Amino acid sequence: MRVSELPKPSPERLLKQVQAEESKRWGAKLKIFLGYAPGVGKSYRMLDEARRRHERGEDVVVGAVQGQQSEDVQALLRKLELIPPLQTPEGQPIDLDAILRRAPQVCVIDPLAAQNPPGSRNAYRWQDVQELLRNGISVLSSVNLLHVEEYKDKVQTITGKNTTETIPKSFLLAADDIVIVDVPPDLCLWRQGEKLTSTGISNFQERQLSELRELALLLTAEVVDAQLESYVHAHGIEPVFGTHERFLVCVTPRSNAPAMIESGERNKERFQGELHAVYVCEPGRSKRERVTIRRYFDAAKKAGASTKVLESNDPISAIVEFAREKRITQIFIGHSDHNTWRDRFFGDPVLRLIRAAEGIDVRVFPH
Amino acid sequence: MPKPADTPRGSLKVYLGYAAGVGKTFQMLADGHAAAQRGVDVVVAYFEPHARPDTIGQAQGIETLAHRKIEYRGKTFEEMDTEAVLQRGPTIALVDELAHTNIPGSARSKRWEDVQILLDAGIEVWTTMNVQHIESLNDQIWQITGIQVRETVPDGVVRQAAEIVAVDVTPDALLNRLKRGAVYKPEMVEKALTGFFKGSNLGALRELALRQAAHEVDLRQSAYDETRAFQVPRISEARRTGPADNQPKERILIHITADPSTAMLIRRGRRVADYLHADCTALFVHQTSELSQLPAEERQGIEKHLRFARSLQIETQVLGGSDVPKTVVEFARRNQVTQIFVAHSEVLLLDRLRGKNFYENIVRLAQDLQVTVVADRSRRQVS
Numbered sequence: 001m002r003v004s005e006l007p008k009p010s011p012e013r014l015l016k017q018v019q020a021e022e023s024k025r026w027g028a029k030l031k032i033f034l035g036y037a038p039g040v041g042k043s044y045r046m047l048d049e050a051r052r053r054h055e056r057g058e059d060v061v062v063g064a065v066q067g068q069q070s071e072d073v074q075a076l077l078r079k080l081e082l083i084p085p086l087q088t089p090e091g092q093p094i095d096l097d098a099i100l101r102r103a104p105q106v107c108v109i110d111p112l113a114a115q116n117p118p119g120s121r122n123a124y125r126w127q128d129v130q131e132l133l134r135n136g137i138s139v140l141s142s143v144n145l146l147h148v149e150e151y152k153d154k155v156q157t158i159t160g161k162n163t164t165e166t167i168p169k170s171f172l173l174a175a176d177d178i179v180i181v182d183v184p185p186d187l188c189l190w191r192q193g194e195k196l197t198s199t200g201i202s203n204f205q206e207r208q209l210s211e212l213r214e215l216a217l218l219l220t221a222e223v224v225d226a227q228l229e230s231y232v233h234a235h236g237i238e239p240v241f242g243t244h245e246r247f248l249v250c251v252t253p254r255s256n257a258p259a260m261i262e263s264g265e266r267n268k269e270r271f272q273g274e275l276h277a278v279y280v281c282e283p284g285r286s287k288r289e290r291v292t293i294r295r296y297f298d299a300a301k302k303a304g305a306s307t308k309v310l311e312s313n314d315p316i317s318a319i320v321e322f323a324r325e326k327r328i329t330q331i332f333i334g335h336s337d338h339n340t341w342r343d344r345f346f347g348d349p350v351l352r353l354i355r356a357a358e359g360i361d362v363r364v365f366p367h
Numbered sequence: 368m369p370k371p372a373d374t375p376r377g378s379l380k381v382y383l384g385y386a387a388g389v390g391k392t393f394q395m396l397a398d399g400h401a402a403a404q405r406g407v408d409v410v411v412a413y414f415e416p417h418a419r420p421d422t423i424g425q426a427q428g429i430e431t432l433a434h435r436k437i438e439y440r441g442k443t444f445e446e447m448d449t450e451a452v453l454q455r456g457p458t459i460a461l462v463d464e465l466a467h468t469n470i471p472g473s474a475r476s477k478r479w480e481d482v483q484i485l486l487d488a489g490i491e492v493w494t495t496m497n498v499q500h501i502e503s504l505n506d507q508i509w510q511i512t513g514i515q516v517r518e519t520v521p522d523g524v525v526r527q528a529a530e531i532v533a534v535d536v537t538p539d540a541l542l543n544r545l546k547r548g549a550v551y552k553p554e555m556v557e558k559a560l561t562g563f564f565k566g567s568n569l570g571a572l573r574e575l576a577l578r579q580a581a582h583e584v585d586l587r588q589s590a591y592d593e594t595r596a597f598q599v600p601r602i603s604e605a606r607r608t609g610p611a612d613n614q615p616k617e618r619i620l621i622h623i624t625a626d627p628s629t630a631m632l633i634r635r636g637r638r639v640a641d642y643l644h645a646d647c648t649a650l651f652v653h654q655t656s657e658l659s660q661l662p663a664e665e666r667q668g669i670e671k672h673l674r675f676a677r678s679l680q681i682e683t684q685v686l687g688g689s690d691v692p693k694t695v696v697e698f699a700r701r702n703q704v705t706q707i708f709v710a711h712s713e714v715l716l717l718d719r720l721r722g723k724n725f726y727e728n729i730v731r732l733a734q735d736l737q738v739t740v741v742a743d744r745s746r747r748q749v750s
Contacts, residue, residue: 031537177537177539177540178537179535179536179537180533180535180577181535182532182533182534182535182580183532184380184530184532187398196405200378200529200530200587201587201588201590201591207588207591207592207595210584210587210588210591211588213584214581214584214585214588217533217577217578217580217581217584218577218578218581220535220577221574221577221578221581224570224573224574224577225574227570228567228570228571228574231566231567231570232567235566235567237566237567243511243571243574243575243578244574244578263737266643267642267643270642270643270644271642272578272581272582330739335730335734348731350730351727351730354711354726354730354740357742358742358743359510359742359743359744360742361635361739361740361741361742362711362739362740362742363706363737363738363739363740364730364737364738364739364740365737366733366734366735366736366737367734
């Protein structure tokens with residue numbers, strides 16, 4: 001079934017969705033503290049939250065801790081109950097059975113990315129975390145950007161550092177909550193024992209860290225955007241515009257699509273945004289036009305765009321409807337170059353699009 | 368002691384959040400504390416007297432300067448005592464709420480202007496603000512939240528900052544703080560929950576703040592890279608070729624009118640120009656032979672918009688011409704403009720007949736140029 005054929009959600013269905021969401025809230029939750037490098041203070045932030053929850057009466061235990069601990073972190077750990085990890089020659093996996101038997105409300109797992117020794121029930125620690133969640137235990141955990149599988153190579157390109165212990169990005173996207181722990185690079189280096197310089201980027205190491213920091217901020221924004229979208233769907237409210245630049249290129253056989261796609265790609269990169277391309281297929285279009293469109297779509301895909309053919313007798317409504325659904329902030333369209341009897345009768349289609357696209361910028365391109 | 372005139376300007380650090388209660392001030396004070404413990408001369412120059420108990424705790428142990436008391440309409444208000452901070456001359460001054468508007472009768476109308484004085488005197492300033500206070504985001508915030516934020520800080524002030532720190536917390540945690548009464552007084556909580564703190568608002572504002580912080584971090588990398596030969600590998604393909612690649616530099620022209628939608632157009636143009644590293648010019652075309660012949664109301668509107676553009680570091684031009692769209696398009700062609708920005712203003716039928724429907728005529732005339740018709744973001748979308 002095509003998406004457009006799906007029935008509009010009934011109030012009953014919406015209510016069920018909301019209730020499902022709510023019931024999930026009563027159950028276990030995963031909260032992840034993301035940092036761009038060691039020394040940003042993830043463990044401290046996480047354990048400080050664990051302490052606050054413990055003091056508010058929640059039943060909190062610590063299931064795994066980082067090897068090196070600052071004095072601040074040690075002070076927090078002394079206030080919390082620890083379920084020691086297992087000691088094996090190949091590593092220290094969390095004592096899953098002991099935690100499940102103890103059945104706390106909240107368990108701290110620091111860090112999240114770790115491989116379990118051969119023969120363990122789960123190959124990775126993040127799978128242990130899934131097991132805790134399935135058993136109704138909420139988890140607070142921390143991860144460094146380097147340990148997110150999809151970012152591993154980028155981080156290695158920037159810093160030369162490598163790792164084999166990773167978690168999939170999908171695991172982050174599925175978390176109930178994510179928090180970025182952000183500090184300026186100089187403070188981060190200072191915590192690693194370097195001299196404190198000044199504010200701003202003043203040396204090569206800080207410059208490298210700054211690059212990682214940008215990646216981590218954008219990754220968090222992406223997770224927040226995904227949460228926002230599911231919130232909007234679950235509550236059946238109008239979509240939120242303008243959080244994120246999203247460009248829509250309207251391709252027609254006569255438009256200068258290559259120029260629009262190129263500009264779209266540049267804008268997407270600069271704004272760290274999204275790019276979409278659509279073609280509205282009106283009945284009776286020739287085969288030659290379809291070939292041209294296919295070529296343009298190939299170029300659009302190469303530029304990182306999603307592409308879609310909309311079938312409609314009313315191109316303007318089809319474009320505006322698509323733009324609203326995708327929360328587009330800018331529509332790219334070619335100047336109208338021909339004066340058909342229809343344009344003369346109904347008015348210039350570009351001007352009609354501008355009027356219809358209320359709340360969305362329209363950028364008109366030369367041919 | 369005031370510093371000698373040749374002192375280098377102090378650097379600025381901004382703690383950026385997405386709502387009241389995310390912990391900006393707390394974070395700033397905690398970092399100030401750590402600096403004081405390292406032996407740095409830190410003072411709290413201004414700090415909200417109605418702060419949260421946790422936050423007040425953080426301020427203890429850092430020297431706190433007395434506020435200036437100002438009488439206004441029979442009430443006493445407290446502002447930062449900029450003179451006292453200059454006299455004290457610390458290495459670092461912590462100044463809460465950069466976007467604050469001073470009470471009438473103060474030496475300067477905005478706190479960010481007081482901060483300029485401190486920076487000029489060579490004092491390093493750490494300060495706090497929320498993403499909705501950034502001038503060029505004003506319309507997007509309005510579109511997202513339905514709330515128009517009145518206290519704003521020009522983008523150029525934020526851009527001066529050597530460092531931006533994102534202060535992040537989940538909306539759930541923030542709502543918990545709010546309901547516990549840790550952010551506002553109880554009588555204000557209900558209002559906040561149905562207004563700014565409404566469900567999807569917080570997520571959207573949080574996303575904006577994170578993206579803004581990433582953008583600010585990116586700008587500072589470019590500034591660093593331009594002064595160094597050796598490059599750190601960059602994450603984005605497009606930017607790896609650098610700003611001086613074979614792409615011709617974009618030039619944006621903003622068409623100014625007396626219509627109130629022009630303010631939004633200027634903000635949007637500024638923002639797009641920043642991201643595209645483009646030049647930006649604003650143009651007003653008057654149909655009368657002299658600017659002074661315009662009706663007073665219209666002239667005031669135009670002057671306000673020209674001043675506003677200049678305050679956002681946009682070059683302004685005023686030309687005479689009986690045919691406004693034609694003059695705009697010809698100016699664009701002469702000056703190698705790549706994009707014309709026009710406002711999508713509501714046009715009355717009468718004005719349309721008089722040829723006053725500028726944006727439509729500019730779109731029709733500028734077949735060889737890119738024309739961006741900027742939407743009116745003040746009206747909320749209902750789908």
